[in-house]
Amino acid sequence: IQKLCDRVASSTLLDDRRDAVRALKSLSKKYRLEVGIQAMPHLIHVLQTDRSDSEIIGYALDTLYNIISNDSEEEEQEENSQKQPEDLGSQFTEIFIKQHENVTLLLSYLEEFDFHVRWPGVKLLTVLLKQQGPQVQQIILVSPMGVSRLMDLLADSREVIRNDGVLLLQQLTRSNAAIQKIVAFENAFERACIHGVIHFSVVGHLLHHPLKITILIVSSIRNSGPVEVAKYQKCGNECIVVEDCLLLLQNLLKNNNSNQNFFKEGSYIQRMKQWFEVGDDSAGWSAQKVANLHLMLQLVRVLVSPTNPPGATSSCQKAMFQCGLLHQLCSVLMATGVPADILTETINTVSEVIRGCQVNQDYFASVNAPSNPPRPAIVVLLLSMVNERQPFVLRCAVLYCFQCFLYKNQKGQAEIVSTLLPSTIDATGNSVSAGQLLCGGLFSTDSLSNWCAAVALAHALQENAVLKEQLLRVQLATSLGNPPVSLLQQCTNILSQGSKVQTRVGLLMLLCTWLSNCPIAVTNFLHNPSNIPFLTGQIAENLGEEEQLVQGLCALLLGISIYYNDNSLENCKKEQLKQLIEKRIGKENFIEKLGFISKHEFYSRAAQKPQPSFSSADHMMFDHEFTKLVKELEGVITKAVYKSSEEDKKDEEVKKTLEQHDNIVTHYKNVIRVQDQELEELKKQVESLRVQNEHLQTTVTQQVSQIQQHKDQYNLLKVQLGKDNQHQSSHSDVAQMNGVQPEEISKLHEEIEDWKQKLDQLQEQLREKDSLIETLKLSPVSGETTEQASQTNKPSGPETDSEFHKHVEALKSQIQLQSTDITKLQTEKQELLQKLSVTPVSVSGDNGTMVGKTADLEGRLATLLQETQELKNELAALSEERTSLKQQLDSSNSTIAILQNEKSKLQQEVAESKKEQDDLLVLLADQDQKIVALKNKLKELGEPVEDEDDLDAGDQGDEEEEEEEEEEEV
Numbered sequence: 001i002q003k004l005c006d007r008v009a010s011s012t013l014l015d016d017r018r019d020a021v022r023a024l025k026s027l028s029k030k031y032r033l034e035v036g037i038q039a040m041p042h043l044i045h046v047l048q049t050d051r052s053d054s055e056i057i058g059y060a061l062d063t064l065y066n067i068i069s070n071d072s073e074e075e076e077q078e079e080n081s082q083k084q085p086e087d088l089g090s091q092f093t094e095i096f097i098k099q100h101e102n103v104t105l106l107l108s109y110l111e112e113f114d115f116h117v118r119w120p121g122v123k124l125l126t127v128l129l130k131q132q133g134p135q136v137q138q139i140i141l142v143s144p145m146g147v148s149r150l151m152d153l154l155a156d157s158r159e160v161i162r163n164d165g166v167l168l169l170q171q172l173t174r175s176n177a178a179i180q181k182i183v184a185f186e187n188a189f190e191r192a193c194i195h196g197v198i199h200f201s202v203v204g205h206l207l208h209h210p211l212k213i214t215i216l217i218v219s220s221i222r223n224s225g226p227v228e229v230a231k232y233q234k235c236g237n238e239c240i241v242v243e244d245c246l247l248l249l250q251n252l253l254k255n256n257n258s259n260q261n262f263f264k265e266g267s268y269i270q271r272m273k274q275w276f277e278v279g280d281d282s283a284g285w286s287a288q289k290v291a292n293l294h295l296m297l298q299l300v301r302v303l304v305s306p307t308n309p310p311g312a313t314s315s316c317q318k319a320m321f322q323c324g325l326l327h328q329l330c331s332v333l334m335a336t337g338v339p340a341d342i343l344t345e346t347i348n349t350v351s352e353v354i355r356g357c358q359v360n361q362d363y364f365a366s367v368n369a370p371s372n373p374p375r376p377a378i379v380v381l382l383l384s385m386v387n388e389r390q391p392f393v394l395r396c397a398v399l400y401c402f403q404c405f406l407y408k409n410q411k412g413q414a415e416i417v418s419t420l421l422p423s424t425i426d427a428t429g430n431s432v433s434a435g436q437l438l439c440g441g442l443f444s445t446d447s448l449s450n451w452c453a454a455v456a457l458a459h460a461l462q463e464n465a466v467l468k469e470q471l472l473r474v475q476l477a478t479s480l481g482n483p484p485v486s487l488l489q490q491c492t493n494i495l496s497q498g499s500k501v502q503t504r505v506g507l508l509m510l511l512c513t514w515l516s517n518c519p520i521a522v523t524n525f526l527h528n529p530s531n532i533p534f535l536t537g538q539i540a541e542n543l544g545e546e547e548q549l550v551q552g553l554c555a556l557l558l559g560i561s562i563y564y565n566d567n568s569l570e571n572c573k574k575e576q577l578k579q580l581i582e583k584r585i586g587k588e589n590f591i592e593k594l595g596f597i598s599k600h601e602f603y604s605r606a607a608q609k610p611q612p613s614f615s616s617a618d619h620m621m622f623d624h625e626f627t628k629l630v631k632e633l634e635g636v637i638t639k640a641v642y643k644s645s646e647e648d649k650k651d652e653e654v655k656k657t658l659e660q661h662d663n664i665v666t667h668y669k670n671v672i673r674v675q676d677q678e679l680e681e682l683k684k685q686v687e688s689l690r691v692q693n694e695h696l697q698t699t700v701t702q703q704v705s706q707i708q709q710h711k712d713q714y715n716l717l718k719v720q721l722g723k724d725n726q727h728q729s730s731h732s733d734v735a736q737m738n739g740v741q742p743e744e745i746s747k748l749h750e751e752i753e754d755w756k757q758k759l760d761q762l763q764e765q766l767r768e769k770d771s772l773i774e775t776l777k778l779s780p781v782s783g784e785t786t787e788q789a790s791q792t793n794k795p796s797g798p799e800t801d802s803e804f805h806k807h808v809e810a811l812k813s814q815i816q817l818q819s820t821d822i823t824k825l826q827t828e829k830q831e832l833l834q835k836l837s838v839t840p841v842s843v844s845g846d847n848g849t850m851v852g853k854t855a856d857l858e859g860r861l862a863t864l865l866q867e868t869q870e871l872k873n874e875l876a877a878l879s880e881e882r883t884s885l886k887q888q889l890d891s892s893n894s895t896i897a898i899l900q901n902e903k904s905k906l907q908q909e910v911a912e913s914k915k916e917q918d919d920l921l922v923l924l925a926d927q928d929q930k931i932v933a934l935k936n937k938l939k940e941l942g943e944p945v946e947d948e949d950d951l952d953a954g955d956q957g958d959e960e961e962e963e964e965e966e967e968e969e970v
Contacts, residue, residue: 007019025059122161329346358411403625413460443490450499492525609624699878
C-alpha cells in the first residue's frame with residue numbers, strides 16, 4: 001500500500017498513477033484502515049489535479065467510497081476480511097470533510113456527465129451524509145448552487161444514477177428544514193405533474209397511481225429499451241424505487257409546515273386518492289407492495305398529524321374529504337383480504353383524517369360495512385376491539401380510531417351514549433349497538449377488553465356534563481331474578497372485587513372522568529355507603545409497587561369527590577370527607593399517593609402523543625386525554641384537601657357572589673347581543689326599503705315621461721283633426737257655387753256612374769291599404785308601451801301617425817286626379833255646370849269618406865285619453881305607496897333610537913355591577929388585613945397562633961388576588 005501511495009504521489013506518467021489508484025481500489029475493501037490512513041491525502045490530491053482523466057477520477061472516488069462506507073454485507077462477502085471498528089467510516093468522513101473544499105470539489109464532479117465519474121460521486125456523497133449528516137448538510141447548504149446540482153441528478157437519462165440520486169436526496173433532506181424547503185421549491189412536486197413522463201423526478205413514482213405504472217412505462221420508452229419497459233411493467237407498485245421516493249417525500253413533508261402548505265396548495269392531495277385504488281389483485285400482496293402501501297398511508301398521516309398546527313391539519317382534512325380520499329381509505333378499511341399490518345395502518349390513518357373535523361366525523365359515522373344486513377363501520381371496529389383473539393396492535397388502532405371519532409364531537413358522543421339509554425335500546429335484539437359492545441367489553445373476563453372499553457366510554461363523556469348526567473340513567477341486568485343496578489354501581493362493584501390491575505385502572509379512569517365537573521354524578525357515587533370506605537382502605541394500605549398506581553387513582557377519585565361535592569348529602573360533605581382523610585390516611589400520605597400517578601413511567605409515555613403506542617398489552621395503563629385531566633386536577637385537589645372549613649365557606653361565598661355577578665353580566669351580554677341582532681335586522685330592513693323607494697321613484701319618473709309622450713300624441717292628433725274639418729268645409733263651399741243644366745242630367749249621370757265605379761274600386765283599394773296600415777300600426781303600438789317603460793327617449797306615436805297620413809294623402813291625390821277629370825267634363829258642358837243637381841251626389845261621396853276618417857281619428861283619440869287616465873291613476877297609487885314607505889322608514893328610525901338608548905342604559909348597569917363587585921373585593925381584602933393584624937396582636941400578647949394558618953392565609957390572599965385579576969379581565 002505504501003509503494004502504491006508513493007507511485008500515486010511521485011509518478012509523472014498518468015498511466016502509472018492510474019494503475020496505482022486502480023490497485024488501491026482493489027485493496028480498499030479488504031484493508032480499509034491501512035488504505036484510508038495512507039492513501040486518503042493522495043486520493044484527494046488526484047481529485048484536485050487529474051480532473052481531465054475521467055478513469056483515474058472514477059477509481060479515486062470508488063476507493064474513497066470503499067474506505068468510508070460501512071457496508072457489512074460487502075465485507076462479509078470477502079473471504080479473508082478483517083474485522084473493522086464500527087466507527088471507522090465516521091472517522092474517515094470527519095477527516096475528509098475537515099476541509100470544506102473537498103465536499104465542494106465532490107459537488108463539482110457531480111456535474112460531469114461521464115457515468116464513471118458521476119455515479120461514484122453520487123455514492124460517495126451519499127455515504128458522507130450517512131456518516132456525518134448535519135456537517136455535510138451545512139457545507140452543501142452554503143455551497144453556491146449545491147442543492148440545485150443534486151436536483152439535476154434526477155434529470156439524468158440513466159436509471160442507476162436517477163435511483164441513487166433519490167437515495168442521496170433522502171439523506172440530504174433528513175432533519176434539515178432549510179434544505180427541505182429548497183428541494184421542495186426546486187420543483188420537486190411540480191415536475192411529476194407537468195412532466196408526467198419523467199418517473200424519476202423525485203415524486204414521479206408517487207403522484208400517479210403506483211399500481212398503474214404508466215409513468216414508468218412512458219419514461220422507459222423515452223429513455224430505455226424494450227427490456228427495461230418489460231421490467232417496469234412487471235415491478236409495478238412493487239418496485240423498490242417507489243419506496244425510496246416515498247421515503248424522500250416523507251422527509252420533505254414531515255414536521256415542515258411550509259412544504260405541507262405548498263403540497264396542499266399545489267393540489268397534490270387530490271392525486272393521492274389514486275394510490276389506494278387497490279381493487280382485486282389476484283397476484284396477492286408481496287412484501288414490497290405492502291411496504292409501499294404502508295409508506296403511502298404514513299405520508300397521508302404526515303399531512304394530518306395531531307402535532308401539526310391546527311389550521312394546517314384542518315385544511316388538509318377538508319381537502320381529503322372533498323377529493324374523495326377519505327372515501328377511498330374507508331373502502332380499503334372495509335375491503336377483504338387486506339393484510340393485518342396494512343389494515344392496522346389504514347385504521348390509524350382514517351383516525352387522524354377524521355380527528356377533530358366534524359364533516360369527516362359525520363361521514364365516517366355513515367360508513368357501513370359490506371355485510372348482510374349492513375352494519376355501521378364503528379360497530380364492526382368495536383367488535384374487533386373487544387375480541388381478545390384479534391392482534392394487539394389492531395385493537396389499539398381501533399381504540400385510537402374510536403377516540404378520534406369522538407374528539408370534539410358532541411354529536412357523536414350523544415349517539416354513542418344514546419345506544420345505552422333505556423328508550424333507545426333495540427328490544428328485538430337483532431342488532432348490536434356500540435354502547436352494548438362497550439358494556440360487554442367493560443365486564444368481560446379479558447382485562448385488555450375491560451381497559452379498552454373503559455377508556456372508550458370515558459371518551460364518550462369527555463367534556464360533556466349533559467351526557468355524564470344521562471349516563472346515570474343506564475340500568476344493567478346483572479343476573480336473572482335480581483333487580484337491575486346502575487352502570488355506576490356496577491363499575492364500583494367490579495372495582496371492589498379485586499380484579500386485575502389493568503381492569504381496575506381502566507375502571508378508575510372511567511369513574512374519574514365521569515365524576516369530574518359533575519356534582520350530580522358525585523352525589524350518586526357518594527350515595528353508596530361502601531364506596532368511600534373502599535377508597536380510603538385502598539389508599540391507607542401499604543401495598544407493592546404494582547398497586548401504587550391503583551392507590552394513586554383511588555386518591556384522585558376521592559379528591560374529585562371532595563372538590564366537586566355540592567354538600568347535598570348530610571353524611572358526605574366536604575369537611576367530613578377531609579376529616580376522614582386526616583384521621584385514616586393523613587393529608588401528607590394522601591398527597592404522596594396522589595403523586596404516584598404523574599411520577600409513573602406509563603403516565604409519561606401516554607402524555608407524549610394521542611395515539612396509544614405500547615410494546616405489550618401489560619403496558620396499557622394510561623390514556624392521553626386522562627393525563628390532561630390528572631394534570632388539571634392534581635393541584636386543585638391538593639389545595640382543597642388542605643383548606644379549612646372557614647376558608648371553604650369564604651370560598652363558597654366568594655364563588656357564589658362571583659357566579660351571581662357572572663350571571664348578571666352574562667344576562668346583559670345576551671340582552672345586548674339580541675338587541676344588536678335586532679338592530680342589524682332593522683338596518684337591513686331600512687336598507688331594503690331605501691332600495692325599494694329608489695326603484696319606485698325611478699318607475700314614477702318613467703311613468704311621467706310616458707304621460708308626457710301621450711299628451712304630445714294627443715295634441716298632434718287634435719291639430720290634424722282640425723285641418724281635416726277645414727278641408728271638408730272648403731269642399732262644401734265649392735259644391736254650392738257649381739251648377740248644371742237640366743238637359744244634360746242624363747248624360748252626366750251616366751258619366752258619374754262610370755266614375756263612381758272607378759271610385760268604388762279605388763275605395764276598395766283604400767280599405768285594403770287601411771287594413772294593412774292598421775295591422776302595421778298595432779305591432780309597433782303594442783311594443784310601444786314596453787319600450788317607453790324602459791327607454792323614455794325612444795321615438796313612438798308621432799312617427800307612426802305621420803306614415804299613416806302619408807298613405808292617406810297619396811290616396812287623396814288619386815281622388816283629386818279623378819276630380820280634375822270630372823272638372824274638365826264640366827267645363828266642356830258649361831250649360832250643364834250651372835245645375836246643382838250633381839253637386840249633392842259629389843259632396844255626399846266626399847262627405848262619406850271624410851266622416852269615416854273623422855270617426856277613426858275620434859276613436860284613436862278616445863283610446864289615448866283612456867290610457868292617459870289610467871297612467872294618472874297609477875301615478876297617484878305610486879305616490880300613496882311612496883308616502884307609506886316614508887312613514888315606515890321614520891318609524892324604523894325611531895325604533896333604532898329607542899334600542900340605542902336601551903343599549904346605553906344596559907352598558908351603564910353593567911359598569912355599575914362591575915364597580916359593586918370591585919367594592920366587594922376591596923372589602924374582602926380589608927377584612928383579610930384586619931385578620932392578619934389581629935393575629936399579629938395575638939402573637940404580641942403571647943397567644944399561640946399556628947404558622948400553618950398564616951401560610952394558608954397567605955395562600956388565600958394570593959388566590960383572592962388571582963380571582964381579582966380574573967374578574968378584572970372579565
